[in-house]
Amino acid sequence: MKQAFLLGNGAMALGLLEAGCQMLTSYPGTPSSEILPETVRFAKQAELNTVIEWSVNEKVAFDNAFAAAISGKRAACCMKMVGLNVAADSFFSAAYIGNIGGLVVISCDDPGPHSSQTEQDSRFMARMAKVPVLDPSSPEEARNMIQTAFEISEEFQVPVLVRPAIRICHARQNISYGDLKNNDTTASFKREPTRWASTPKFRFLQHKALNEKHIKIAEKFAFLRPYNQHDIQPGQTHPLGIVAGGVPSAVVADLLAEFGRTDIPVLKLGAPYPFPASLADPFMDACDRVLVIEETDTVIEYLLGDRRKTFGRLSGHVPMEGELVPEKILVVINRALSDCGLAPLTNDNTARDAFELSASLDLPVRRPTLCPGCPHRASFYAIRKAVPKAIYPSDIGCYTLGSNLGGVDTVLDMGAGITLASGFWHAFQQDGVDKPVIATMGDSTFFHSGTTGLINAVYNDARFVLVILDNGITAMTGMQPAITQGIRVDGRKGNAIALETIVKGCGVEYLKVVDPYEVTHTIDEIRAAHEWTLSPDGGIAVIIARHPCVIGLRDQALTETFEVTVTEECDDCGLCHLRFECPAMKRDPEKKKTRIDPVLCSGCGVCLHICPKDAVQCLS
Amino acid sequence: MKTYQFVLSGLGGQGILFMTKILAQTALNRGYNILGAETHGMAQRGGSVVSHLKIGDAGASLIRAGAGDFLISMDEAEAYRYLPWVKPGGVIFANAKARAFPDARVAPYLSEQGITSFAMEAGKTAFDLGAPRSTNLAMVAFFSAFGQGPLDASALRETVRSMSPDPVKEINLKIFDTCHEQGKKLC
Numbered sequence: 001m002k003q004a005f006l007l008g009n010g011a012m013a014l015g016l017l018e019a020g021c022q023m024l025t026s027y028p029g030t031p032s033s034e035i036l037p038e039t040v041r042f043a044k045q046a047e048l049n050t051v052i053e054w055s056v057n058e059k060v061a062f063d064n065a066f067a068a069a070i071s072g073k074r075a076a077c078c079m080k081m082v083g084l085n086v087a088a089d090s091f092f093s094a095a096y097i098g099n100i101g102g103l104v105v106i107s108c109d110d111p112g113p114h115s116s117q118t119e120q121d122s123r124f125m126a127r128m129a130k131v132p133v134l135d136p137s138s139p140e141e142a143r144n145m146i147q148t149a150f151e152i153s154e155e156f157q158v159p160v161l162v163r164p165a166i167r168i169c170h171a172r173q174n175i176s177y178g179d180l181k182n183n184d185t186t187a188s189f190k191r192e193p194t195r196w197a198s199t200p201k202f203r204f205l206q207h208k209a210l211n212e213k214h215i216k217i218a219e220k221f222a223f224l225r226p227y228n229q230h231d232i233q234p235g236q237t238h239p240l241g242i243v244a245g246g247v248p249s250a251v252v253a254d255l256l257a258e259f260g261r262t263d264i265p266v267l268k269l270g271a272p273y274p275f276p277a278s279l280a281d282p283f284m285d286a287c288d289r290v291l292v293i294e295e296t297d298t299v300i301e302y303l304l305g306d307r308r309k310t311f312g313r314l315s316g317h318v319p320m321e322g323e324l325v326p327e328k329i330l331v332v333i334n335r336a337l338s339d340c341g342l343a344p345l346t347n348d349n350t351a352r353d354a355f356e357l358s359a360s361l362d363l364p365v366r367r368p369t370l371c372p373g374c375p376h377r378a379s380f381y382a383i384r385k386a387v388p389k390a391i392y393p394s395d396i397g398c399y400t401l402g403s404n405l406g407g408v409d410t411v412l413d414m415g416a417g418i419t420l421a422s423g424f425w426h427a428f429q430q431d432g433v434d435k436p437v438i439a440t441m442g443d444s445t446f447f448h449s450g451t452t453g454l455i456n457a458v459y460n461d462a463r464f465v466l467v468i469l470d471n472g473i474t475a476m477t478g479m480q481p482a483i484t485q486g487i488r489v490d491g492r493k494g495n496a497i498a499l500e501t502i503v504k505g506c507g508v509e510y511l512k513v514v515d516p517y518e519v520t521h522t523i524d525e526i527r528a529a530h531e532w533t534l535s536p537d538g539g540i541a542v543i544i545a546r547h548p549c550v551i552g553l554r555d556q557a558l559t560e561t562f563e564v565t566v567t568e569e570c571d572d573c574g575l576c577h578l579r580f581e582c583p584a585m586k587r588d589p590e591k592k593k594t595r596i597d598p599v600l601c602s603g604c605g606v607c608l609h610i611c612p613k614d615a616v617q618c619l620s
Numbered sequence: 621m622k623t624y625q626f627v628l629s630g631l632g633g634q635g636i637l638f639m640t641k642i643l644a645q646t647a648l649n650r651g652y653n654i655l656g657a658e659t660h661g662m663a664q665r666g667g668s669v670v671s672h673l674k675i676g677d678a679g680a681s682l683i684r685a686g687a688g689d690f691l692i693s694m695d696e697a698e699a700y701r702y703l704p705w706v707k708p709g710g711v712i713f714a715n716a717k718a719r720a721f722p723d724a725r726v727a728p729y730l731s732e733q734g735i736t737s738f739a740m741e742a743g744k745t746a747f748d749l750g751a752p753r754s755t756n757l758a759m760v761a762f763f764s765a766f767g768q769g770p771l772d773a774s775a776l777r778e779t780v781r782s783m784s785p786d787p788v789k790e791i792n793l794k795i796f797d798t799c800h801e802q803g804k805k806l807c
Binding site: 003005007114137138167170171172173174247250251253254255258325326327330348350351352353354355357358360361363364366367368369598599600 | 631632633640644645648653654655656657658659667668678679680681682683684685686687697700701703704705706707708723725726729733747752753
């Protein structure tokens with residue numbers, strides 16, 4: 001066995017290659033983003049020819065992997081949990097159709113949420129799609145579960161979902177691993193229209209077959225140690241037992257060990273669905289009450305069935321929202337113990353006192369912000385200047401932080417920057433109002449989900465300006481290569497696709513490309529584009545605001561740098577650090593003026609254009 | 621062995637992940653198990669960041685508030701923000717002016733809980749030595765002076781040496797030695 005010190009996402013990459021996965025597809029999204037690059041790294045080290053691709057979106061990723069799996073190969077796709085919504089149509093259908101080679105879907109949940117628009121529980125998606133689900137409690141277990149997932153997927157010819165939460169993905173652990181391989185299954189496709197292209201009549205039969213598979217998988221899950229197990233002996237009874245799965249099951253185990261509470265039995269359900277009733281029922285029978293601790297929703301709680309003896313979210317014992325961090329789980333267990341007349345794990349409330357103390361200190365509120373030199377900051381500044389009274393629908397990416405600059409009014413989901421723009425236009429137009437709408441969307445998001453909305457908007461004659469923020473990279477999720485650059489994840493050449501081609505192909509006639517660092521020109525172009533949208537012969541105007549990411553493509557982004565200073569003209573209006581919000585511009589409370597932090601300043605020079613008093617000057 | 625729990629805090633961009641890796645790699649070299657929790661994604665963009673690291677056997681990656689042995693913070697305010705994670709009897713190491721740390725509103729709580737604290741202007745020292753982005757190394761070096769926990773100073777220094785790319789190896793070791801010495805004066 002070899003040793004490595006890895007993120008959970010890296011551990012899962014090892015699991016995929018230990019299982020001989022032949023194709024891996026993904027669209028990046030926190031907390032899943034590192035699985036695919038880590039797989040590339042290990043596949044290169046082991047000289048495997050695994051097919052690995054960043055796909056354009058999650059549905060595309062799923063479909064590509066599905067095709068490999070019905071060709072007999074082991075295939076996987078990974079995504080964040082909201083990405084599974086995008087892939088849902090395929091995911092549900094594939095459960096009925098089934099697969100031949102193992103098909104594993106890794107959907108990474110974000111309880112909190114830390115970096116997502118919802119806290120949805122992928123296990124519920126699995127339940128709804130009738131897909132078996134595994135829920136790891138540690139990076140090491142996640143690695144092992146991938147092997148199990150492939151085996152189950154092949155034995156029962158059904159896709160299997162692995163649901164790691166963020167504390168698996170972004171936990172870091174020393175991992176031992178074995179040989180990495182690429183199963184040498186060759187692709188073969190046997191025509192079978194009643195299966196691969198089944199009509200509703202056959203879908204009914206496939207649904208029936210799937211339900212029958214579930215009975216067998218549930219039986220298997222009842223003996224799937226160590227993922228599913230409990231420690232109750234026949235004949236024992238307990239006032240309280242705990243049922244836990246995933247990350248919370250590791251926290252529960254740590255807490256009970258820390259406080260020496262061997263009197264509380266635990267049923268661990270790392271493979272909760274199809275529900276292993278023959279394992280759970282004796283546990284339920286042996287406990288007067290059970291406390292269910294799971295993330296993020298009530299999957300196990302619903303499946304257990306006996307609500308009258310169950311403590312959980314439905315009884316108010318467990319918070320309905322937010323991450324179940326260890327200090328919260330401690331409180332939850334203590335309350336359940338108290339309700340059963342048992343001693344608490346601990347009476348120590350120091351942490352609670354310290355939270356109160358810390359809250360009383362008025363510590364600086366540090367909201368996430370765009371990086372110093374970020375071209376998006378210049379774009380949002382220009383948009384606000386050009387059309388100040390517009391609605392600004394935006395989208396998901398670093399540029400969501402344009403909300404700090406007042407340039408983001410809505411964020412719904414991937415692609416909604418465009419679809420809400422057309423919806424707003426028509427809603428106001430119905431009342432005879434020409435409402436200005438300036439939408440923003442990043443380049444990667446545009447490829448992911450932008451084009452359908454844009455085609456729809458052009459077709460239905462909506463009028464708005466779309467600013468595509470093209471920084472040449474997928475920045476928020478860790479600098480994945482962009483389609484416009486034509487470089488694939490393993491460094492091989494792909495075929496670059498220009499945004500201009502796609503925009504024009506969607507039927508847009510008005511297209512301009514600007515560099516947002518040229519602030520004045522960008523303001524003029526946005527204003528002109530807006531005027532054109534409202535002219536009788538106008539339509540949708542697209543402006544590509546193109547400047548490389550200052551972090552991921554630094555050398556290209558900062559070909560010329562400016563050493564800037566703030567002069568005596570500064571009247572402390574605060575626009576630069578409060579509205580423009582450059583992290584390198586700070587208020588000097590003694591001088592009552594803005595000062596430049598030389599460590600943070602990128603030298604982009606955009607601030608030279610924004611000061612109302614012209615107090616930012618170039619030294620060099 | 622007892623499991624040692626480290627809470628590391630700071631601001632996005634200060635290199636908290638590299639700091640975590642130095643501690644973790646040193647522990648791995650000693651043959652200890654490691655489990656940690658990191659901040660990635662949107663929260664990383666300039667906000668308050670925290671990293672949890674358990675050295676020794678553990679099942680869950682997050683440290684429970686009230687259970688951390690050590691808090692090493694690259695920013696004074698971020699030390700106060702993560703104060704609840706320090707256990708009674710724990711130790712805080714902060715990048716702050718030694719005379720002004722801890723804040724008078726915090727000091728009574730620390731003494732009540734038997735929490736000790738040490739501070740040095742690690743960021744300023746790194747800046748003066750010409751490496752303004754090396755507050756992370758400076759704080760590891762400062763921590764190493766106190767002989768706390770399972771990792772000794774020479775092992776930490778060796779990790780810094782082996783993990784630093786050639787162009788910055790010399791300056792990194794200089795920062796390490798300077799800040800280690802400053803810590804020694806407070807022991």
